[in-house]
Amino acid sequence: MPTIIVCLKYAVDVTQIKVELATRKLIITSVPRKISDFDKNALEEAVKIKEKFGGEVIALTLTTEDASSALREALAIGADKAFLIKDPLLKDGDAFITASILAKAIKKINKFDLIICGEASIDSYSAQVGPRLGEILGLPVISYVRKLSLENNVVVAERGLEDCSETVRAQLPVLITVTKEINVPRVPTLMDVIKASKKQIVTWSLSDLGVPAEEVRAAIEVLDVSAPRVERKKVKLEGENAKEVAEKVVKALIQEGLLKL
Amino acid sequence: MSTRDGVFVFSENLNLTLEMLSKGRELADKLQKELAAIIIGSGVQEQAANLTKYGADKIYVADHPTLKNFQVDTYFSILNSLVMEHNSEIILIGSTKRGKELAARLAARLKTGLIPDAFKLEISSDGELVATRTVYGGNGIAVEKCRTKPKIITVPPRAFERPSPAEKKAEIASVDVKPEAPKLEIVEIKPIEAAKVRIEEATVIVSGGRGIEKKEDFKMLEELAGLLGGFVGNTRPLAEDRKWFIEWVGLSGKKVKPNLYIACGISGMIQHIAGIRDSKVIVAINKDPEAPIFEAADYIVVGDLYQIVPALIEALKNISKR
Amino acid sequence: MGFDFSETEEQKLLVKNVKEWCQRNLTAERVREMDDKGHPYPKDIVEGLGRLGAIMGTVPQEHGGLGLDWKTQCLIAEVIGYYDPTIATAAGFMAVETGWGFTINRYCSETVREKYIKPAIRGEKFVGIATTEPVGGSDVAGHKTTAKKEGDEWVLNGEKTFISGTEECKLWGGGYWVNARTGPLIPEAPHRNMTAFFVPIDADGVEVVEPYRDAGRMAISTGGFVLKNVRIPDEYRLGEVGKGFYYTMEGFDNARIMIAASCVGVIKRILDEAIPYIKERKVFGWPLAKYEAIQFEVAEIYMEMEALRLMTLKAAWMQDIRYQEEGMPVKVSEAKTFKPTEIAKWISMAKWKGPSLALQAAEKAMIWLGAAGYTKEYLFEAAWRGVMSYVVGAEGGLNIQKIVVVRELLGREFMPYK
Secondary structure (H helix, E strand, O other), rough: EEEEEEOOOEEEEEHEEEEEEOOOOOEOOOOEEEOHHHHHHHHHHHHHHHHHOOOEEEEEEEEOOOOOHHHHHHHHOOOOOOEEEEEEEEEEEEHHHHHHHHHHHHHHHHHOEEEEOOOOOOOOOOHHHHHHHHHHOOOEEEEEEEEEEOOOOOOEEEEEEEOOOEEEEOOOOOOEEEEEEHOOOOOHHHHHHHHHHHOOOEEEEOOOOOOOOHHHOOEEEEEEEEEEOOOOOOOOOOOHHHHHHHHHHHHHHOOOOOOOO | OOOOOEEEEEEOOOHHHHHHHHHHHHHHHHOOOEEEEEEOOOOOOOHHHHHHHHHHOEEEEEEEEEHHHHHHHHHHHHHHHHHHHOOOOOEEEEOHHHHHHHHHHHHOOOOOEEEEEOOOEEEEOOEEEEEEEEHHHHHHHEEEOOOOOHHHHEOOOOOOOOOOOOOOOOOOEEOOOOOOOOOOOOOOOOOOOOOOOHHHHOOOOEEEHHHOOOOOHHHHHHHHHHOOOOEEEOOOOHHHHHOEEEOOOOOOOOOOOOEEEEEEEEOOOOHHHHHOOOOEEEEEOOOOOOHHHHHHOOEEEEEEEEHHHHHHHHHHHHHHHH | OOOOOOOOOHHHHHHHHHHHHHHHHHHHHHHHHHHOOOOOOOHHHHHHHHOOOOOOOOOOOHHHHOOOOOOHHHHHHHHHHHHOOOHHHHHHHHHHHHHHHHHHHHOOHHHHHHHHHHHHOOOOOEEEOOOOOOOEEEOOHHHEEEEEEEEOOOEEEEEEEEEEEEHHHHEEEEEEEHHHHHHOOOOEEEEEEHHEEEEEEOOEEEEEOOOOOOOOOOOOEEEEEEEEEEEEHHHHEOOOOOOOHHHHHHHHHHHHHHHHHHHHHHHHHHHHHHHHHHOOOOEEOEEEOOOOHHHHHHHHHHHHHHHHHHHHHHHHHHHHHHHHHHHOOOOOOOOOOOOOOHHHHHHHHHHHHHHHHHHHHHHHHHHHHHHHHHHOOOOOHHOOOOOOHHHHHOOOHHHHHHHHHHHHHHHHHOOOOO
């Protein structure tokens, strides 16, 4: 009957970002947020384990915004309880801060057998928080897991690496990061959604965790975020027929030094 | 020679180590500090000796039978003690999956910041390290600084060029190995069939997207690629939706850096563009004059790829005949 | 008149999940395939809808439903209409099952509930409404099916035509709400002495006839059945003897709200498909969307759709208050109840506007897109053929809705049939 904590990021929906044309700055503040995609895989895996072995799934997130709709969604998917760490001091936070605050929250929750995170977030894709959290909590970390099984307090995980598939084994407690290959996140039933309204969301501020404001200083300073500049030649190659166009392409390739004659 | 406060380089992938050495040298020179790299493994004396030719001031070697396979806990503990001893200013770690995890754990242990996947690294006029990386799924380029020390940066493959051999050879130093016991037990390792050259290293790529009607039509792209000495690639929908392929070129797939990228029937979704952005020359062939890929192309061909590609193949064959 | 037009967090999450389910299971390709292939309706989709909880959500939780209010069920019907703009899914599972099934559940015995309602909620069986007869549809009080009491059974005789879902009902099991005359016909009050029954499709004497070849909503069948001395236990009677007509009007109200809400979704879909096209497609060097003839029409359809939506939600709100007054566990507001005829006026307005606006939207979209819109690459033509069913007569013809509104505005004495 394991207790599983799932760390969710209330991430920017990158498909809805707009660019301010004049300055090329990205307009992030009004972009809708959602549970980061890989974190949904993490949550699904936790719920599947609960369905098999019983136990409890706890959803945990860190944000400056009101993430209660995302946490309600997590509760509908199958989390039993959710914790929201909400504090304006978390603005401009980075993975260093995130991992250290999550660790404090997990210590305050004070019970878990397994922690599951997504391999990385969809908006930052830095893949740091999971391993950092494992290191702070002194847990074995198994990353890039695409298949997971649990038996008698031992986790067996198959990791998808660039050059091989590595199967590892470790005793609980363990921290896992999962890839999207591990499962297909479910669509909760409407009854699950209704039941989720009755589940508990606990909100903590940083002072509830005993974190003084001075400690919340991100290690990373972002100097600028702009839309990528693409300075391409954009030369149109036209012709009467395909043969003519093809010849123009070949000529261009020769001029670029890409074809050895 | 002391490599204190200097630049430290590590990757379990030696090609990446080399690439990072060239950038590392540049950074170390600007900071007027030393550059060191570490190679960890079993029976790696020869590789270590080879590394000394490429610009580092010192190459550390941790050579031990227990280090044969990469185990994050053991490699991490070696790297950690070395880095602590030398109080490095900048640590460059190769951004492979293993490297990323290693770097994050090191950053947590050292209570410092980490900038991932920096494809550009410079020392600014006030002596600070400035890193550039892709964010928001390819929609943004972020320029970042790390306030804490050491500054840990992960570097993706082929972000930097390999160094040419240096005049001065580096010192070699052996590291006493007292590795931390691994927390994970490796049960099985199944190697993936790897092609000799991976698409990320290809210099010419001919790629197909949704404009390709049947999987068999890729033969035409293969022929074109063959004539140019290149690889064939595909976009994500052909792998995920049509299930013609397992992998794809794109931000979440393989990021490529060829000299020539020919996009056939590819519309140019931002995630794909992010994966091919570093190509030297992009030629795009698409029926749709409004296709977004044309914004990211050097040469624009509006036309039916089923006519243009065969014509190109003919034209190239004719050149070799001359 | 303090009120709030915003959706609750729970409603938003419910809608989000129905959307996600539809995105996976009611893709454009699937819907096109369903319309091309025709009935019977795919069982896997209805079972999925059942597991999701999208069918008969307004049935109270202790009877197997979700205990939702009609406003929330409207939001769900909008999504169903959006993802299946041929309206076949909404026809079978929002209008017939959610609208009528809920009403059957109000008046049925525990036996009928266990055997038919609960399985229908899970997507396992089909429960429907059979009012139309060869003699006519609109004149419900003029229907000729009879039921004679023999001991503790009723013997039904009659014929029903143009009934939705008969093939599905036959295949999956289930039954129909059938009204029958159980007392003498009073010429000045023909609606009295009619009783409602639940007739299982496999009851002895029920002969299901071959379905018609409809013009649209092809995925759901339209057929009929003959009742030849069909014996129905008294336990299968719905509500009180002689009250059938009134229950039927209630059933129509619930089904009509669902149709209006589904049409909001259909129209939204039509706009979502057409607008990107007219923004991109150029004629004489300019996007179609630049031309006022087109953009004004788009704006008008949109404006009318929003009016339809508000009217539908208000009608649903009125129905919720009526049910709240009757002791249903849905707490809506402090307002007093409305007269059923007042509610019926609002519902009929929504049901009048919904299908006719959807028809107009489909037609206009085809004109904006030209030849491309005329092809089966888009679902406009399938939407047009589908919603036409709700203009010509399904759940009450267009002109019947108008009569209902006139009756409330001008008075009963102006009814054409009086």
